[in-house]
Amino acid sequence: MNTDTKPLFGRVALLGLGLIxxxxxxxxxxxxxxxxxxxxxxxxxxxxxARAVGFAESWHSDIEGAVRDADLVIMAAPVGAYAxxxxxxxxxxxxxxxxxxxxxxKGAVMRDVAPHVPPGVHFIPAHPIAGTEQSGPEAGFAELFxxxxxxxxxxxxxxxxxxxxxxxxxxxxGSQVEVMDARHHDLVLAITSHVPHLIAYNIVGTADDxxxxxxxxxxxYSAGGFRDFTRIAASDPTMWRDVFLNNREAVLEVLGRxxxxxxxxxxxxxxxxxxxxxxxxxxxxxxxxxIIDAGQDSAAPNFGRNAKPKA
Amino acid sequence: MNTDTKPLFGRVALLGLGLIxxxxxxxxxxxxxxxxxxxxxxxxxxxxxARAVGFAESWHSDIEGAVRDADLVIMAAPVGAYAxxxxxxxxxxxxxxxxxxxxxxKGAVMRDVAPHVPPGVHFIPAHPIAGTEQSGPEAGFAELFxxxxxxxxxxxxxxxxxxxxxxxxxxxxGSQVEVMDARHHDLVLAITSHVPHLIAYNIVGTADDxxxxxxxxxxxYSAGGFRDFTRIAASDPTMWRDVFLNNREAVLEVLGRxxxxxxxxxxxxxxxxxxxxxxxxxxxxxxxxxIIDAGQDSAAPNFGRNAKPKA
Numbered sequence: 001m002n003t004d005t006k007p008l009f010g011r012v013a014l015l016g017l018g019l020i021x022x023x024x025x026x027x028x029x030x031x032x033x034x035x036x037x038x039x040x041x042x043x044x045x046x047x048x049x050a051r052a053v054g055f056a057e058s059w060h061s062d063i064e065g066a067v068r069d070a071d072l073v074i075m076a077a078p079v080g081a082y083a084x085x086x087x088x089x090x091x092x093x094x095x096x097x098x099x100x101x102x103x104x105x106k107g108a109v110m111r112d113v114a115p116h117v118p119p120g121v122h123f124i125p126a127h128p129i130a131g132t133e134q135s136g137p138e139a140g141f142a143e144l145f146x147x148x149x150x151x152x153x154x155x156x157x158x159x160x161x162x163x164x165x166x167x168x169x170x171x172x173x174g175s176q177v178e179v180m181d182a183r184h185h186d187l188v189l190a191i192t193s194h195v196p197h198l199i200a201y202n203i204v205g206t207a208d209d210x211x212x213x214x215x216x217x218x219x220x221y222s223a224g225g226f227r228d229f230t231r232i233a234a235s236d237p238t239m240w241r242d243v244f245l246n247n248r249e250a251v252l253e254v255l256g257r258x259x260x261x262x263x264x265x266x267x268x269x270x271x272x273x274x275x276x277x278x279x280x281x282x283x284x285x286x287x288x289x290x291i292i293d294a295g296q297d298s299a300a301p302n303f304g305r306n307a308k309p310k311a
Numbered sequence: 312m313n314t315d316t317k318p319l320f321g322r323v324a325l326l327g328l329g330l331i332x333x334x335x336x337x338x339x340x341x342x343x344x345x346x347x348x349x350x351x352x353x354x355x356x357x358x359x360x361a362r363a364v365g366f367a368e369s370w371h372s373d374i375e376g377a378v379r380d381a382d383l384v385i386m387a388a389p390v391g392a393y394a395x396x397x398x399x400x401x402x403x404x405x406x407x408x409x410x411x412x413x414x415x416x417k418g419a420v421m422r423d424v425a426p427h428v429p430p431g432v433h434f435i436p437a438h439p440i441a442g443t444e445q446s447g448p449e450a451g452f453a454e455l456f457x458x459x460x461x462x463x464x465x466x467x468x469x470x471x472x473x474x475x476x477x478x479x480x481x482x483x484x485g486s487q488v489e490v491m492d493a494r495h496h497d498l499v500l501a502i503t504s505h506v507p508h509l510i511a512y513n514i515v516g517t518a519d520d521x522x523x524x525x526x527x528x529x530x531x532y533s534a535g536g537f538r539d540f541t542r543i544a545a546s547d548p549t550m551w552r553d554v555f556l557n558n559r560e561a562v563l564e565v566l567g568r569x570x571x572x573x574x575x576x577x578x579x580x581x582x583x584x585x586x587x588x589x590x591x592x593x594x595x596x597x598x599x600x601x602i603i604d605a606g607q608d609s610a611a612p613n614f615g616r617n618a619k620p621k622a
Binding site: 080104129130131132133134139148149151178187188189191192193194195196197198199200201202203204205206207208209210212213215217218219220221222223224225226227228229230231232233234235237238240241242244245248251252254255257258259261262265266268269270272274277278280281282283284285287288289290291294296297298300301302303304305 | 440511523528572594598605
């Protein structure tokens with residue numbers, strides 16, 4: 001495509017103005033991708049905060065006003081809210097519009113949204129693999145998607161032109177784009193994102209419950225490794241509840257493997273099998289190297305952070 | 312103490328010149344804490360690399376030459392090597408010297424080292440809660456201990472003056488110092504460091520084994536959370552093997568709790584208990600806040616890292 005000089009879309013509606021929604025808005029503005037951004041958020045308090053940051057042209061607490069005449073509609077709310085959103089907006093969608101999302105699960109999104117999509121509207125789910133542990137309309141920034149991957153999971157017989165435009169959209173937001181089917185997406189993300197979040201939440205909960213070790217000790221000595229898990233375990237609770245409720249099958253499958261492997265490690269520790277431990281610990285180093293070489297993480301020790309004590 | 316203007320020690324021997332040993336050397340030089348630093352490393356290749364970096368006054372592949380006349384001897388090798396080191400150096404230790412270490416377990420260090428300590432030598436184990444995922448004599452830097460905690464576990468009836476000097480030493484290396492008994496240390500560290508490392512190694516191993524998801528997919532989409540675990544799982548394999556072999560009891564206890572809690576989460580996902588998930592995910596956010604407020608981690612989103620894709 002050679003359309004770098006004019007906006008890709010006349011009007012884009014963002015349904016949900018948290019970390020991801022607001023980051024899309026900032027990145028669209030950076031790339032001049034839309035003539036008009038319409039922001040929708042049902043909670044007045046959150047809508048007011050978003051308006052104070054000021055990343056859209058119009059602000060809506062009614063979904064009809066937000067999606068009317070939109071060329072692209074992006075759902076950026078917790079996935080548990082999608083079915084209700086889709087049903088409410090369906091009568092108001094423009095023929096030829098693209099309907100997409102940013103949800104971390106894709107099978108459930110197909111299941112919940114597809115039945116409501118009117119003929120002539122192109123439904124193409126998307127998932128940018130990007131985020132931070134922060135949330136809300138103040139948390140967004142234009143660079144969030146730079147260099148990260150965005151996975152599109154078009155249903156069979158999707159419109160090729162709509163897919164091409166959405167691909168171009170995510171490229172101009174800074175992402176690299178990959179296409180796969182929803183089922184495979186959900187399995188890949190179970191291992192690269194969902195189960196890691198679950199075990200991070202779990203270890204932080206276990207630490208909090210251990211009455212023989214005080215919370216202040218857990219906090220003081222967290223630089224031994226624990227603190228890394230707390231970052232992930234500070235992610236948005238509603239979003240993550242919905243992820244686990246909506247990717248049950250893949251999460252339980254990967255979790256089963258994880259628990260099996262952990263039992264083997266537990267046994268190696270109990271029986272003093274140093275070779276088994278050493279072999280695993282050596283193998284895992286190579287994966288880290290691959291991630292750094294692929295530009296998906298910093299090579300600096302400790303992620304380059306340098307937390308100084310407070311005075 | 313008011314001795315900030317002259318070196319605390321005449322001669323300090325560092326037994327092991329990896330990340331921690333070399334960082335101590337750099338920090339001692341920064342603070343002018345020793346008139347002479349003697350570096351010991353049995354492998355000629357590693358000794359040559361350390362010498363090339365140049366953070367000691369003398370270099371030794373024989374332990375006798377390293378510890379002779381030393382006022383402070385610090386073992387900074389994997390803890391599995393301590394018993395052999397202690398036995399070999401014992402006849403050559405100066406009366407009045409302090410013998411210490413940096414090992415991540417303390418009960419086993421007491422067990423392995425104490426029997427070899429000659430009368431008149433003050434044995435006070437130590438554990439700085441600091442590190443990076445890198446290893447070797449090139450990995451050290453003077454700021455590693457700044458603002459981190461160092462835990463001392465003096466045996467009963469330790470010499471008070473020796474304990475005071477070692478406390479002052481770690482303060483001048485940049486640390487805050489805490490004293491506790493070895494058994495409690497091992498339990499605290501099991502939760503704040505050892506089990507987090509074990510589950511990080513484990514999830515990276517599980518991902519590597521999942522034949523339905525390719526390694527390149529794991530790497531590409533690692534920004535969803537997985538990449539955080541790979542940093543920890545890139546830590547030194549020998550050191551970590553020895554930690555698990557030498558803190559078996561506490562690690563198995565915490566691991567048992569972790570697995571119980573994970574089973575409960577698994578069940579919540581299977582039965583769609585969103586409230587149980589939401590409640591845990593909300594509770595864990597507070598711990599992160601505590602760690603940031605305590606100056607033990609960066610408040611910046613994503614640890615402040617900003618990995619750009621390679622061209």
